[in-house]
Amino acid sequence: MAxxxxxxxxxxxxxxCVRCGSxxxxxxxxxVxxxxxxxxxxxxxxxNMINQGVVELDREAAHFFNxxxxxxxxxxxxxxxxxxxxxxxxxxxxxxEKFGLSPEKKAAVKLFSHRKLLETATKLSAPFTKLLPKSSQSSQNRLLPFKIPKLGKVLIPEPKAKPFNDRDKWFKADKEKGKVVFFTGCMFNNFYTQTAENVVKVLNALGYSVFVPKEQGCCGAPALFSGDLKTFERLKEENFKVFKELKEDFDFAVTACATCGHVLKSFYKSFPYSVKELIEVLFENIDKIKGWKYPQPIKVTWHHPCHIVRGQKIPRNYPIDVLKALQNVKFISMEEADNCCGMGGSFKLSYPEISRKIQLKKAKNIEATAADAVSTECPGCVMNIAEGLERVSSKVKALHIADLLVECEK
Ligand code: SF4
Ligand code: SF4
Incomplete structure (x- = not known):
């Protein structure tokens, strides 16, 4: 054997690894x-067995790595x-390298790694998806009109006819205290454009003027975590070029997607700007947020995205302190708030039944809090959690933190 x-x-x-089993x-x-x-x-x-030549990396081993x-x-x-x-x-x-990507990963990587292709696909599919009912848990997701065997109800993100990054654009703060550049990532650009607008409004309310470069693309996470490193390197280079050529000086780059933040901080060495996750910016401005008031009393719990608390090692108290600072918001803690929601990027596509079991555990933990809403800072988590809540017939809403904050009187 070679x-x-x-x-x-x-x-x-x-x-x-000392094989402790922790x-x-x-x-x-x-x-599961x-x-x-x-x-x-x-x-x-x-x-280790593969590297020592004891076993071969065959299709079964590839399955276990995935x-x-x-x-x-x-x-x-x-x-x-x-x-x-x-x-x-x-x-x-x-x-x-040996077997290529599985068909579902190949399709996902191809779509998300070509900005124009993704924008065309979302533009063409937008009118049809609009015919589907909105999720009652999260308004930017749509519900398929039929159940999938062994999975149940299925949510899909609503594609938008016009991308958020349709041109280079500035959103100026009234009393500017800083200038930031928004790394939107592909989910905000093509699907969750309303949340992207809300991220900008929240940053403006904190005094940051926000610039959005049109030519930026996907951070490359679908390719990176699938093992397609060639595609990841290409996307990284393309984003590097866009951000390096910006004429303005920005205080930092901001992202509101846990996975984009993790990829930029851990896998984009020497990115032209320091990167902050939205929750870090919110925590730094907590004194200002103390003056913000949600329109009516609301009980909110929090889901910690894996790529925020472990990928970026952002302290768990940041979002909790921010929620506690808001007037009219009662924070309710949740069992295993930092457990995965089951999405794992394309893991959900490759292993839908295992993903569903992890997702339902999360949904049941959320239900047990009796909160009105679960908030988080990742568009993928919002979608997957909303789907889990649909599947357990919950009334709890799933909200990106920007969607919650934008409603506050400031
Ligand atoms: S926790 Fe897991 S990976 Fe770490 S030493 Fe123990 S067995 Fe190995
Ligand atoms: S704990 Fe998470 S990252 Fe580690 S092996 Fe399990 S699923 Fe993978």
């Missing part, structure tokens, strides 16, 4: 499957701090 190596993954990195106690996928190769320990062992939401709960609990992303992404990239 010896193959997972690129950039040393024996030292793999043998850091990751088994927190892994949302292992919690109860199979060792589902969890970090099993995947690291498999990677069977993971990349939520990083394993990395967080690991007593020896195994750098799990540095193993799983190269392992997936070797699998892609």
């Amino acid at each position: 010896k193959e190596k997972i690129p950039g993954v040393s024996r030292e990195l793999l043998e850091k 990751c088994r106690t927190v892994c949302p996928v292992f919690n 499957t109860r199979e060792e190769p589902s969890v970090a320990r099993g995947k690291i062992f498999l990677a 069977l993971c939401t990349t939520c990083l709960r394993c990395a967080e609990i690991c007593p020896v701090m195994v750098d799990y992303e540095k193993i799983i992404i190269p392992a997936r990239s070797l699998a892609v």
Whole structure:
């Protein structure tokens, strides 16, 4: 058997794992499957066997590397701090080199990695999607009129005929205290344009003028986490060029998508601007937010996106303190608020039934809070949680934090 190596993954990195099994106690996928190769320990062992030439990276091994939401709960609990992303992404990239992307990942990567193609697809599909009923949990998502066997109700994001980044544009604050550039990512640009507008309004209310560059594209997360590193590098280069050539000096780049923030901070080395997640900006301006009032009393719980609390290691108190600062908002804590929602990018497409089980656990935890709304800071989490809430017939709304804040009297 020809010896193959997972690129950039040393024996030292793999043998850091002391096989303690702590990751088994927190892994949302292992919690469903109860199979060792589902969890970090099993995947690291498999990677080590491949690198030592004991086993081959065959299709079954590729399946096990893909069977993971990349939520990083394993990395967080690991007593020896195994750098799990540095193993799983190269392992997936070797699998892609050998077998190519699976059909569903191939379609997702192709669509999201070509800005014009995605904009054309959303423009063409927008009039038809508008015929579908709106989700009662989240107004920018639409409900399919039929149930899918073994899954139930299915939500899809509403594609927009006009992208948010339709031109280079400025949104000026009345009393400007800073200038920021908005890295929108593809979900806000093509689907959640209303939330993108709300992000801008919130930043303006805090005194930041906001610039949106038209030519920016997807951060590359669908390609990166699928192991298609060539496509990821191309998207990274394209975004680098756009942001490097901006004429203005900005205080920082801001994103309101957990995954964009994680990718920009961890995988875009020397990006031209420092990057802040919206929740960091909100926390820094908490004194101002204390004067904001939601129109009526509301109970709100919070879902911590994996790529905010673990990907970016943003402290868990930031969103909670922000919610507590708002007048008329009562914060309610939730069991396992930092557990994955089950989306995991294309994980949901590849393993819909496992994803659904993780999602329903989240929806039930939200229901148990008896809150009126669950808020978070990731468009993917909002959609997946709203779908879970539909599936358990909940009345709780799923709101991006910008959609909640924009309603406040300031
Ligand atoms: S990243 Fe999440 S899903 Fe993947 S192995 Fe670690 S804990 Fe499990
Ligand atoms: S928690 Fe870390 S050291 Fe323990 S088995 Fe999992 S990856 Fe290995």
